[in-house]
Protein backbone atom coordinates (compact mmCIF):
# COMPACT_ATOMS: atom_id res chain seq x y z
CA UNK A 1 0.00 0.00 0.00
CA UNK A 2 1.24 3.49 -0.77
CA UNK A 3 2.29 4.83 2.58
CA UNK A 4 0.38 8.09 2.08
CA UNK A 5 -2.87 6.16 1.58
CA UNK A 6 -2.17 4.28 4.79
CA UNK A 7 -1.45 7.56 6.60
CA UNK A 8 -4.66 9.08 5.23
CA UNK A 9 -6.62 6.01 6.32
CA UNK A 10 -5.20 6.24 9.84
CA UNK A 11 -5.70 9.99 9.97
CA UNK A 12 -9.30 9.60 8.91
CA UNK A 13 -9.92 7.03 11.64
CA UNK A 14 -8.33 9.24 14.31
CA UNK A 15 -10.29 12.26 13.10
CA UNK A 16 -13.52 10.28 13.37
CA UNK A 17 -12.64 9.24 16.90
CA UNK A 18 -11.77 12.85 17.75
CA UNK A 19 -15.00 14.21 16.35
CA UNK A 20 -16.97 11.58 18.29
CA UNK A 21 -15.10 12.58 21.45
CA UNK A 22 -15.79 16.25 20.76
CA UNK A 23 -19.47 15.54 20.11
CA UNK A 24 -19.81 13.65 23.40
CA UNK A 25 -17.87 16.29 25.30
CA UNK A 26 -20.29 18.84 23.92
CA UNK A 27 -23.44 16.80 24.54
CA UNK A 28 -22.81 15.22 27.94
CA UNK A 29 -22.65 18.52 29.86
CA UNK A 30 -25.93 19.47 28.13
CA UNK A 31 -27.49 16.21 29.32
CA UNK A 32 -26.30 16.92 32.86
CA UNK A 33 -27.78 20.39 32.71
CA UNK A 34 -31.08 18.97 31.38
CA UNK A 35 -31.27 16.59 34.35
CA UNK A 36 -30.43 19.39 36.75
CA UNK A 37 -33.05 21.66 35.23
CA UNK A 38 -35.70 18.97 35.48
CA UNK A 39 -34.80 18.33 39.12
CA UNK A 40 -34.99 22.05 39.83
CA UNK A 41 -38.44 22.25 38.21
CA UNK A 42 -39.62 19.30 40.25
CA UNK A 43 -38.26 20.87 43.43
CA UNK A 44 -39.87 24.21 42.60
CA UNK A 45 -43.17 22.44 41.99
CA UNK A 46 -43.00 20.78 45.39
CA UNK A 47 -42.12 24.11 47.00
CA UNK A 48 -45.12 25.75 45.37
CA UNK A 49 -47.46 23.15 46.83
CA UNK A 50 -45.89 23.57 50.27
CA UNK A 51 -46.28 27.33 50.03
CA UNK A 52 -49.90 26.93 49.07
CA UNK A 53 -50.42 24.65 52.05
CA UNK A 54 -48.86 27.23 54.43
CA UNK A 55 -51.17 29.84 52.98
CA UNK A 56 -54.24 27.70 53.57
CA UNK A 57 -53.04 26.82 57.09
CA UNK A 58 -52.75 30.50 57.88
CA UNK A 59 -56.21 31.09 56.50
CA UNK A 60 -57.55 28.24 58.60
CA UNK A 61 -55.98 29.56 61.77
CA UNK A 62 -57.34 33.06 61.07
CA UNK A 63 -60.87 31.61 60.69
CA UNK A 64 -60.46 29.55 63.89
CA UNK A 65 -59.43 32.67 65.78
CA UNK A 66 -62.41 34.54 64.45
CA UNK A 67 -64.73 31.70 65.47
CA UNK A 68 -63.20 31.57 68.95
CA UNK A 69 -63.52 35.31 69.28
CA UNK A 70 -67.19 35.17 68.28
CA UNK A 71 -67.86 32.28 70.66
CA UNK A 72 -66.33 34.25 73.50
CA UNK A 73 -68.52 37.18 72.60
CA UNK A 74 -71.64 34.98 72.46
CA UNK A 75 -70.82 33.47 75.85
CA UNK A 76 -70.43 36.87 77.45
CA UNK A 77 -73.56 38.20 75.79
CA UNK A 78 -75.59 35.19 76.95
CA UNK A 79 -74.44 35.79 80.54
CA UNK A 80 -75.31 39.45 80.15
CA UNK A 81 -78.84 38.51 79.11
CA UNK A 82 -79.62 37.56 82.75
CA UNK A 83 -78.63 40.98 84.04
CA UNK A 84 -80.62 43.00 81.53
CA UNK A 85 -83.61 44.90 82.80
CA UNK A 86 -85.37 46.38 79.77
CA UNK A 87 -87.07 44.45 77.02
CA UNK A 88 -85.52 46.67 74.35
CA UNK A 89 -81.97 46.00 75.57
CA UNK A 90 -82.75 42.31 75.82
CA UNK A 91 -83.96 42.18 72.25
CA UNK A 92 -80.97 44.11 70.96
CA UNK A 93 -78.55 41.76 72.71
CA UNK A 94 -80.40 38.71 71.44
CA UNK A 95 -80.16 40.07 67.94
CA UNK A 96 -76.42 40.54 68.45
CA UNK A 97 -76.08 36.96 69.64
CA UNK A 98 -78.06 35.63 66.71
CA UNK A 99 -75.91 37.65 64.31
CA UNK A 100 -72.69 36.29 65.86
CA UNK A 101 -74.00 32.72 65.66
CA UNK A 102 -74.92 33.19 62.02
CA UNK A 103 -71.43 34.54 61.31
CA UNK A 104 -69.87 31.56 63.06
CA UNK A 105 -71.92 29.10 61.11
CA UNK A 106 -70.65 30.73 57.90
CA UNK A 107 -67.13 30.62 59.28
CA UNK A 108 -67.47 26.93 60.16
CA UNK A 109 -68.37 26.24 56.57
CA UNK A 110 -65.34 28.15 55.39
CA UNK A 111 -63.21 26.27 57.91
CA UNK A 112 -64.42 22.98 56.50
CA UNK A 113 -63.49 24.13 53.00
CA UNK A 114 -59.98 25.05 54.14
CA UNK A 115 -59.58 21.69 55.84
CA UNK A 116 -60.59 19.92 52.66
CA UNK A 117 -58.06 22.02 50.75
CA UNK A 118 -55.35 21.03 53.22
CA UNK A 119 -56.22 17.38 52.91
CA UNK A 120 -56.04 17.41 49.13
CA UNK A 121 -52.84 19.49 49.19
CA UNK A 122 -51.26 17.03 51.61
CA UNK A 123 -51.99 14.07 49.41
CA UNK A 124 -50.67 16.01 46.40
CA UNK A 125 -47.53 16.98 48.31
CA UNK A 126 -46.77 13.43 49.36
CA UNK A 127 -47.13 12.37 45.72
CA UNK A 128 -44.83 15.17 44.57
CA UNK A 129 -42.34 14.29 47.30
CA UNK A 130 -42.25 10.69 46.16
CA UNK A 131 -41.78 11.77 42.57
CA UNK A 132 -39.03 14.19 43.49
CA UNK A 133 -37.23 11.59 45.60
CA UNK A 134 -37.27 9.03 42.80
CA UNK A 135 -36.13 11.63 40.25
CA UNK A 136 -33.41 12.79 42.60
CA UNK A 137 -31.98 9.31 42.95
CA UNK A 138 -32.43 8.35 39.28
CA UNK A 139 -31.12 11.61 37.84
CA UNK A 140 -28.43 11.79 40.49
CA UNK A 141 -27.06 8.49 39.26
CA UNK A 142 -27.26 9.63 35.64
CA UNK A 143 -25.48 12.88 36.43
CA UNK A 144 -22.70 11.04 38.25
CA UNK A 145 -22.36 8.60 35.35
CA UNK A 146 -22.12 11.42 32.80
CA UNK A 147 -19.58 13.28 34.93
CA UNK A 148 -17.45 10.15 35.07
CA UNK A 149 -17.77 9.72 31.31
CA UNK A 150 -16.72 13.33 30.74
CA UNK A 151 -13.67 12.83 32.91
CA UNK A 152 -12.78 9.69 30.99
CA UNK A 153 -13.28 11.39 27.61
CA UNK A 154 -11.16 14.34 28.70
CA UNK A 155 -8.35 11.97 29.59
CA UNK A 156 -8.60 10.35 26.14
CA UNK A 157 -8.78 13.59 24.21
CA UNK A 158 -5.25 14.95 24.61
CA UNK A 159 -3.44 11.68 23.75
CA UNK A 160 -5.70 11.33 20.72
CA UNK A 161 -4.80 14.86 19.61
CA UNK A 162 -1.13 14.04 20.02
CA UNK A 163 -1.58 10.85 18.04
CA UNK A 164 -3.15 12.89 15.27
CA UNK A 165 -0.27 15.35 15.22
CA UNK A 166 2.17 12.47 14.92
CA UNK A 167 0.21 11.02 11.99
CA UNK A 168 -0.09 14.42 10.31
CA UNK A 169 3.68 14.82 10.51
CA UNK A 170 3.94 11.73 8.31
CA UNK A 171 1.74 13.30 5.68
CA UNK A 172 3.11 15.40 2.81
CA UNK A 173 2.43 19.04 3.61
CA UNK A 174 0.53 19.62 0.37
CA UNK A 175 -1.88 16.72 1.02
CA UNK A 176 -3.20 17.89 4.40
CA UNK A 177 -5.22 20.88 3.05
CA UNK A 178 -6.69 18.62 0.36
CA UNK A 179 -7.54 16.03 3.01
CA UNK A 180 -9.23 18.68 5.17
CA UNK A 181 -11.22 19.96 2.20
CA UNK A 182 -12.47 16.52 1.16
CA UNK A 183 -13.29 15.61 4.76
CA UNK A 184 -15.29 18.78 5.19
CA UNK A 185 -17.26 18.15 2.03
CA UNK A 186 -17.65 14.36 2.03
CA UNK A 187 -16.84 13.04 5.47
CA UNK A 188 -15.12 10.06 3.87
CA UNK A 189 -11.72 10.82 2.38
CA UNK A 190 -10.80 7.50 0.77
CA UNK A 191 -12.70 5.56 -1.87
CA UNK A 192 -12.11 2.13 -3.32
CA UNK A 193 -11.53 2.14 -7.08
CA UNK A 194 -12.93 -1.01 -8.64
CA UNK A 195 -13.59 -1.94 -12.27
CA UNK A 196 -12.80 1.62 -13.31
CA UNK A 197 -15.45 2.98 -11.01
CA UNK A 198 -15.01 5.13 -7.89
CA UNK A 199 -17.11 3.45 -5.16
CA UNK A 200 -17.23 6.79 -3.35
CA UNK A 201 -19.41 8.47 -5.95
CA UNK A 202 -20.04 5.64 -8.47
CA UNK A 203 -18.68 7.63 -11.39
CA UNK A 204 -16.35 6.06 -13.96
CA UNK A 205 -12.64 6.62 -13.62
CA UNK A 206 -10.78 7.23 -16.92
CA UNK A 207 -8.82 4.03 -17.78
CA UNK A 208 -5.45 5.77 -17.74
CA UNK A 209 -6.12 7.16 -14.26
CA UNK A 210 -7.47 3.80 -13.03
CA UNK A 211 -4.24 2.16 -14.22
CA UNK A 212 -2.28 4.66 -12.20
CA UNK A 213 -4.27 3.68 -9.12
CA UNK A 214 -3.39 0.03 -9.81
CA UNK A 215 0.30 0.75 -10.23
CA UNK A 216 0.38 2.45 -6.83
CA UNK A 217 2.76 5.02 -8.26
CA UNK A 218 1.25 8.18 -6.79
CA UNK A 219 -1.81 9.46 -4.96
CA UNK A 220 -4.80 9.72 -7.26
CA UNK A 221 -7.97 11.65 -6.53
CA UNK A 222 -11.33 10.84 -8.10
CA UNK A 223 -11.93 13.49 -10.77
CA UNK A 224 -15.56 13.69 -9.67
CA UNK A 225 -15.70 13.51 -5.84
CA UNK A 226 -12.00 14.27 -5.18
CA UNK A 227 -11.64 11.35 -2.77
CA UNK A 228 -8.28 9.60 -2.69
CA UNK A 229 -8.56 6.37 -4.60
CA UNK A 230 -7.12 3.05 -3.55
CA UNK A 231 -7.43 -0.41 -5.12
CA UNK A 232 -8.32 -3.78 -3.63
CA UNK A 233 -4.71 -4.92 -3.96
CA UNK A 234 -3.63 -2.24 -1.49
CA UNK A 235 -6.11 -3.31 1.16
CA UNK A 236 -4.93 -6.93 0.80
CA UNK A 237 -1.32 -5.88 1.22
CA UNK A 238 -2.34 -3.85 4.24
CA UNK A 239 -4.04 -6.90 5.71
CA UNK A 240 -0.82 -8.88 5.14
CA UNK A 241 1.43 -6.33 6.70
CA UNK A 242 -0.81 -5.16 9.43
Ligand SMILES: [Zn+2]
Nearest residue numbers: 198201222225
Ligand atom coordinates in the same frame (compact mmCIF):
# COMPACT_ATOMS: atom_id res chain seq x y z
ZN1 LIG B 1 -15.49 9.57 -6.74
